[in-house]
Every structure is written in C-alpha cells, then in structure tokens.
Amino acid sequence: MRVLAAMSGGVDSAVAAARAAEAGHEVTGVHMALSSNPQSYRTGARGCCTLEDSRDARRAADVIGIPFYVWDLAERFDRDVVADFVAEYAAGRTPNPCLRCNEKIKFAALLDRALALGFDAVCTGHYARLEDGVLRRGVDEGKDQSYVLAVCTPEQLAHAMFPLGDTTKADIRREAERRGLRVADKPDSHDICFISDGDTRAFLAERLGTAPGPIVDTSGEVVGEHQGAYAYTVGQRKGLRIGHPAPDGRPRYVLDISPVDNTVTVGPREALDVDEIVGERPVWLAPPLTGPRDCHVQLRAHGEVYECTAEPDGDRVRIRLRRPARGVAKGQAAVLYDGDRVIGSATIALTTRVPA
Amino acid sequence: MTYLDHAATTPMLPEAVEAMTAELGRLGNPSSLHAVGRRARRIVEESREIIAGAFDARPSEVIFTGGGTEADNLAVKGIFWARRAADPARVRVLAGAVEHHAVLDAVQWLADHEGAQVEWIPVDGLGRVDPAAVREMIGPGGGDDIALITVMWANNEVGTVQPVAELAALAREHGIPFHTDAVQAAAQLPVAFAGSGAHALTLSGHKLGGPLGVGVLLLAKGTDPVPVLHGGGQERDVRSGTLDTPAIAGLAAAVEITASRWEEQARSLSALRDELIARVMAAVPDAVLNGDPVHRLPGNAHLSFPGCEGDALLMLLDARGIECSTGSACSAGVAQPSHVLLAMGAGPERARGSLRFSLGHTSTEADVAALAEAIGPVVERARRAGLS
Numbered sequence: 245m246r247v248l249a250a251m252s253g254g255v256d257s258a259v260a261a262a263r264a265a266e267a268g269h270e271v272t273g274v275h276m277a278l279s280s281n282p283q284s285y286r287t288g289a290r291g292c293c294t295l296e297d298s299r300d301a302r303r304a305a306d307v308i309g310i311p312f313y314v315w316d317l318a319e320r321f322d323r324d325v326v327a328d329f330v331a332e333y334a335a336g337r338t339p340n341p342c343l344r345c346n347e348k349i350k351f352a353a354l355l356d357r358a359l360a361l362g363f364d365a366v367c368t369g370h371y372a373r374l375e376d377g378v379l380r381r382g383v384d385e386g387k388d389q390s391y392v393l394a395v396c397t398p399e400q401l402a403h404a405m406f407p408l409g410d411t412t413k414a415d416i417r418r419e420a421e422r423r424g425l426r427v428a429d430k431p432d433s434h435d436i437c438f439i440s441d442g443d444t445r446a447f448l449a450e451r452l453g454t455a456p457g458p459i460v461d462t463s464g465e466v467v468g469e470h471q472g473a474y475a476y477t478v479g480q481r482k483g484l485r486i487g488h489p490a491p492d493g494r495p496r497y498v499l500d501i502s503p504v505d506n507t508v509t510v511g512p513r514e515a516l517d518v519d520e521i522v523g524e525r526p527v528w529l530a531p532p533l534t535g536p537r538d539c540h541v542q543l544r545a546h547g548e549v550y551e552c553t554a555e556p557d558g559d560r561v562r563i564r565l566r567r568p569a570r571g572v573a574k575g576q577a578a579v580l581y582d583g584d585r586v587i588g589s590a591t592i593a594l595t596t597r598v599p600a
Numbered sequence: 601m602t603y604l605d606h607a608a609t610t611p612m613l614p615e616a617v618e619a620m621t622a623e624l625g626r627l628g629n630p631s632s633l634h635a636v637g638r639r640a641r642r643i644v645e646e647s648r649e650i651i652a653g654a655f656d657a658r659p660s661e662v663i664f665t666g667g668g669t670e671a672d673n674l675a676v677k678g679i680f681w682a683r684r685a686a687d688p689a690r691v692r693v694l695a696g697a698v699e700h701h702a703v704l705d706a707v708q709w710l711a712d713h714e715g716a717q718v719e720w721i722p723v724d725g726l727g728r729v730d731p732a733a734v735r736e737m738i739g740p741g742g743g744d745d746i747a748l749i750t751v752m753w754a755n756n757e758v759g760t761v762q763p764v765a766e767l768a769a770l771a772r773e774h775g776i777p778f779h780t781d782a783v784q785a786a787a788q789l790p791v792a793f794a795g796s797g798a799h800a801l802t803l804s805g806h807k808l809g810g811p812l813g814v815g816v817l818l819l820a821k822g823t824d825p826v827p828v829l830h831g832g833g834q835e836r837d838v839r840s841g842t843l844d845t846p847a848i849a850g851l852a853a854a855v856e857i858t859a860s861r862w863e864e865q866a867r868s869l870s871a872l873r874d875e876l877i878a879r880v881m882a883a884v885p886d887a888v889l890n891g892d893p894v895h896r897l898p899g900n901a902h903l904s905f906p907g908c909e910g911d912a913l914l915m916l917l918d919a920r921g922i923e924c925s926t927g928s929a930c931s932a933g934v935a936q937p938s939h940v941l942l943a944m945g946a947g948p949e950r951a952r953g954s955l956r957f958s959l960g961h962t963s964t965e966a967d968v969a970a971l972a973e974a975i976g977p978v979v980e981r982a983r984r985a986g987l988s
Contacts, residue, residue, distance in 0.1 A: 362981055
C-alpha cells in the first residue's frame with residue numbers, strides 16, 4: 245500500500261512509520277504544521293507543532309529512508325480544533341482537542357488530502373489495535389489511545405493504520421533506540437499542544453475576555469465571583485477562590501457551568517455523582533445498537549471504566565451506569581467498550597445526578 | 601532521476617572537483633610568509649586573476665567570501681554602514697521587491713535595527729524593475745540621502761533578467777553605490793562587472809559548477825564596505841578569515857569553464873527550456889508561464905498550475921523521480937506564498953500552485969521528456985487534492 249505516515253517528531257510516530265516501511269509499504273512521512281507561526285503555540289520539546297519537532301520528524305524520516313514533507317494544516321487546525329476548543333468552553337462544556345484533532349484533522353483533512361493524492365492509508369503512532377475494522381485498546385493499558393480514536397467513523401478507520409497497538413511504550417522506546425531513531429528518549433507530549441505554557445485558563449481568557457459572574461452553592465447562595473465561567477470544569481476543586489468555607493468545612497467542587505446565566509455552581513463531592521448520561525452524535529464502529537446492551541463505558545481519556553447499559557434513543561444514546569461516576573463533564577466523549585473492543589462513542593450532552 | 605533544480609545547486613564540474621581535491625591534500629595558509637604559504641597564495645592569486653578575467657573585473661576587485669549569502673550581507677550592510685558613517689543623513693535604501701532573501705532580509709534587518717529607510721522597488725507583472733520608476737524614487741534631491749541601491753541581475757525564482765546596466769548607470773549618475781546579486785545570472789549569462797557599471801556584484805560557487813561554501817563579492821575600487829567579519833584583515837581588510845585555498849581553486853576552475861561557454865550554453869539551454877515549456881503547456885494547457893518570456897535566464901521555466909498546491913505537485917513529481925522546486929520560500933518548514941509572485945501581482949492561489957524547473961549544464965532532452973510524460977497525470981492528481 246501507499247502509506248502516509250503522520251510524523252509529529254515524537255518517538256511513537258517515528259517507530260510507527262518505520263514499522264510500516266518495514267512491512268513493505270511505500271511510506272511517505274508528513275509532518276503537519278499546525279501553526280503558521282510556530283512560535284505562537286508551544287515552545288519546547290513537548291508539544292506537537294514546533295520547529296524542533298519538524299526537524300526531529302525529518303531526521304527520523306531520513307533515518308528510516310522515506311521521503312518527508314511538511315504539510316500546512318494550520319488553517320484547518322485553527323478552525324476545527326482551536327476555535328472549537330474555545331467555543332466549547334464558552335458553551336460550558338469541556339472539550340477534548342486530541343479527539344477533535346483525530347476526527348477533523350488526522351483522519352479528515354490529512355486523510356482526505358492523502359487519498360486525493362493517491363495514498364491508501366494514514367499511519368499514526370497511536371496506541372490502539374485495528375484489525376478488519378475492529379478497534380481495540382492497545383496492549384499497553386497505560387498508553388491506550390482507543391478513547392481518542394473512537395470518534396472516528398468506520399470509513400475513516402478503513403484508511404487508518406496503527407502499527408503500535410501490540411507493543412508497550414517501553415518496548416517502543418527500546419525499538420526506536422535499536423533503529424537508530426534519536427527521538428528515542430524524547431519526553432512524552434502531554435497537555436494541549438497549542439497552549440504553549442499549559443495555562444488553559446489564560447489561553448481562554450485571552451480569547452473570550454473576562455465575564456465576571458457569580459459562583460453559587462446548591463441552595464443558590466452566592467459564595468464567590470468568577471472572571472469567566474468558561475475557566476471551570478465539572479469536578480474541578482482547585483482554584484475556585486471561594487472566600488469563606490462551606491458550612492460543614494468540606495471542600496467544594498464545580499458541579500455545573502451555565503453559560504446562559506454565567507453561573508458556576510459548586511457543592512460537595514457527592515453531588516458530582518451521576519448515574520445516567522445522554523450522549524449525542526453517536527458514532528458506531530460495531531453495528532449500531534438497536535436495543536439495550538450491557539457493556540462498559542469510559543468517560544474521559546485514561547479515565548475509569550464503568551459497567552453500564554447503553555440504549556439508543558433517537559439520534560442519541562442513553563447510558564445507565566451500574567455505579568455512579570463522579571465529575572462527568574459535558575463535551576467529553578463517552579466511549580462504549582465490549583471488553584477491549586470499541587463499540588462506539590458519543591459526546592456527553594447531559595448527565596443526571598443520583599437523587600441525594 | 602531527472603534533476604530539474606539546477607537553480608538550487610548544480611553538479612560540480614569535474615575540473616572543479618579535480619582542482620579542489622588536489623588542493624585538499626596540500627598544506628599552506630595563503631597568508632603565511634614561508635614557502636608553503638607562498639605556494640598556497642599563488643593558487644589563490646591565480647584563481648583571483650582567472651575569476652577577475654572571466655567577469656570583467658580587476659583582480660583587486662575580487663573579494664572571496666563563504667558564499668553568496670555572505671557576499672550579499674557584506675555588500676548590503678557594509679555599504680550602508682560606510683555610507684551612513686560618511687553622512688548620518690544617508691539612510692535610504694532602495695531594494696528590489698523580488699530580491700533573494702539574502703538581500704531582502706539583510707535590507708529588512710537594516711530597517712529594523714539600523715534605522716534604514718527602505719523603499720522597495722516595485723516590479724511589473726513579468727517581474728521587471730522599471731528604471732524610470734527608480735529615477736522617480738531617487739527624487740529631485742539627487743539621492744544624496746540614499747546609501748545604496750540593490751537590484752538582482754536575474755531572479756532566482758521566475759528567471760526575469762533585470763536592466764542592470766541601466767540601473768547602474770542611473771545610480772552612478774547620482775553618485776549612489778549600486779549592488780547586484782548575480783548568483784543565478786553568472787551560471788548562465790555573460791556577466792561583465794566593469795561593463796555593467798555596478799559597484800558591487802555577488803557570485804556563488806555552487807550555482808555555477810564550483811564548490812559549496814565559497815562565493816565572491818566583486819567590489820569596485822573605491823567602494824569600501826564596513827566589514828561584517830572582523831579578524832586578520834584578509835581581502836582588503838573587508839573580509840577576514842583564512843582563505844579557503846581548495847574551494848577557491850575549485851571555484852576558479854568552474855568559472856573558467858562556465859565563462860568559456862556562456863554564449864553557447866545560453867543558446868542550448870534556452871532551446872531546451874523552450875521545449876520544456878512547450879511540452880508542459882501541451883500536457884497542461886491552462887498552465888501559466890511566470891516571468892519575462894524574453895529577458896529570462898536560459899535555464900529557468902517557472903509555471904503556475906491553477907487549482908494545484910505546489911507542495912502536492914512537488915511531492916508527486918518526486919515520487920516519480922523528478923526533482924524540482926516550488927520556488928517559494930520555506931520558512932519554518934511551512935511553504936509561504938512566494939514574495940516574488942506576490943510582488944508581480946499574482947494572487948496567493950497562483951503563487952501557491954507554482955513550480956520552478958531549472959536546467960543546467962547536465963540537462964538533456966531526456967529530462968524534458970520525463971517531465972513532459974509525468975506532468976499531466978501529476979497535475980490531474982494534484983487538482984483532485986485541490987488547494988485545501
């Protein structure tokens with residue numbers, strides 16, 4: 245096959261490209277430039293869109309012996325990932341930009357261009373297994389990335405290749421070393437690649453401005469003031485800056501963010517518990533559900549897995565948990581699993597609390 | 601492999617390789633006074649004489665540098681500094697809008713850090729500078745406030761050849777130093793320093809069959825830039841640093857051969873280039889030739905392919921063993937629309953969908969045939985991928 249290997253400059257995508265080439269595919273490496281002015285996003289070795297990363301990717305491609313190009317996807321990234329990220333926060337939800345990037349950039353903008361140019365597949369360094377259209381967790385439980393890939397449709401995955409799913413990260417690092425890929429000891433990327441200093445709140449404030457509003461408790465009493473509801477995430481405890489303690493002296497958590505009246509509601513930890521979730525815009529990898537199904541659900545990246553019953557409800561999916569989950573944020577994905585196999589995913593639109 | 605990127609770099613002539621490798625095994629700092637130093641100095645000075653002879657210059661006007669970029673920086677910054685030192689009010693710089701980045705960015709640096717007032721000389725749709733416009737820019741004051749005028753001999757992207765002698769005469773009329781970057785021109789066209797009237801002229805070794813890492817600034821007597829590199833005072837105290845005898849020997853060998861066949865090669869390359877353009881246009885009828893169809897580097901064919909991304913075309917041709925260039929500046933690995941095409945009035949789309957094919961001394965009919973065969977399907981494929 246003619247394979248386009250997306251190369252971030254990190255160790256995973258470098259080994260993925262090397263494995264694809266070794267398997268006999270005709271591989272071309274492409275680094276996606278996600279900011280037309282690389283300095284405006286992350287500076288440093290951890291992100292995914294710096295000059296240094298581009299050079300690292302090029303060096304890895306040279307070692308593997310494959311052609312290498314930089315493709316400018318900055319406009320698409322800015323529109324479909326960064327702007328979406330900001331808009332989602334503004335709407336009181338908590339988006340996952342890595343997931344959005346897979347859905348809109350790697351397996352859409354990049355894949356479409358690759359297919360148009362005569363490639364058959366896009367290869368990435370994600371830790372997930374993909375065989376005959378079946379997406380499974382990667383064998384390295386700590387690194388598994390099936391959660392951020394579950395948003396991809398079967399059509400998208402039909403042109404995807406994840407050569408690392410059967411290996412642990414530690415082994416990939418050793419393999420990179422053995423292959424002479426100098427990125428072997430490069431630190432893992434984490435956080436959000438386009439927020440250079442990791443300060444999400446400041447990033448959002450710069451784009452959304454300040455919008456002071458009340459922080460209230462569950463009784464409606466105003467307990468503090470915020471500078472913009474978008475800066476909060478359901479389940480958050482730190483940084484609430486509430487002047488006086490709760491009557492019972494226990495810590496308070498963000499329970500709800502309401503952009504309509506610009507209000508952040510806080511309350512005790514138990515009030516975070518939810519046992520029913522409504523997901524919208526479901527994507528099915530296995531055949532779509534026609535009735536209730538017992539399975540597992542994961543509600544955030546690297547998050548806990550809950551037993552549940554999932555049931556279609558029009559164009560939505562209703563997920564009832566066997567035991568409550570805590571701190572479920574709207575805007576994240578609910579990914580349904582059968583064992584290690586992905587059934588489908590949906591965006592969390594509503595959560596229902598266990599009656600106190 | 602079909603190499604159509606001679607404007608990026610061209611194969612070293614065998615005679616240049618021979619001259620250079622012979623020197624690599626020999627000892628001697630040309631500045632030393634003893635026998636091995638004298639031997640090396642002889643090589644350097646004979647090379648200087650050959651280069652001067654080829655380019656209609658005096659040996660004392662040949663300043664060896666580490667390449668074209670360094671020579672451009674020395675000319676632009678050094679002449680600006682010297683002229684401003686003589687008269688602090690003299691801070692205007694007139695520079696062509698389509699200069700190579702070695703001039704463009706040096707000039708911009710002067711504006712950003714040295715208080716230069718830069719005025720970019722516009723070009724027409726074919727990339728030509730109009731001497732009448734330059735006369736107007738000099739203004740009624742006679743241009744005593746102008747430190748330098750710099751306009752390239754021939755454009756590296758679209759191949760347009762500028763009216764350098766006219767521009768130099770205009771500058772001389774007003775007592776303003778005139779610099780020209782002849783890096784591309786010298787490989788393919790007769791370049792006469794004295795005949796052109798320029799005060800400073802840039803040459804590069806590897807563009808004309810010589811080695812990488814060596815260049816020349818031809819500097820007329822009386823034009824004394826402030827040095828960029830300070831040190832041992834070599835090269836008229838203008839460019840310090842131990843002279844690179846092997847590279848200089850290789851450069852002289854390449855210059856001697858190149859200059860001996862300028863006219864013959866210009867004829868044969870022009871014919872091959874015209875055939876290339878005709879065959880590409882036959883395969884892709886809506887392709888657009890950029891640059892001046894007449895006043896043009898013999899080896900240059902620069903074409904826009906509507907609806908295509910230059911990067912995609914380049915990749916698809918590369919996959920078929922055809923090597924060319926998008927001719928757009930590559931900063932941060934991300935292709936930016938070419939400042940040359942934008943200055944010529946092209947929209948960003950035309951600027952992005954363009955390729956430069958450049959022929960040189962090893963180019964053959966077979967190269968043109970290979971491109972003619974590949975370009976149709978490649979453009980069709982790139983169009984499907986569109987401009988997104």
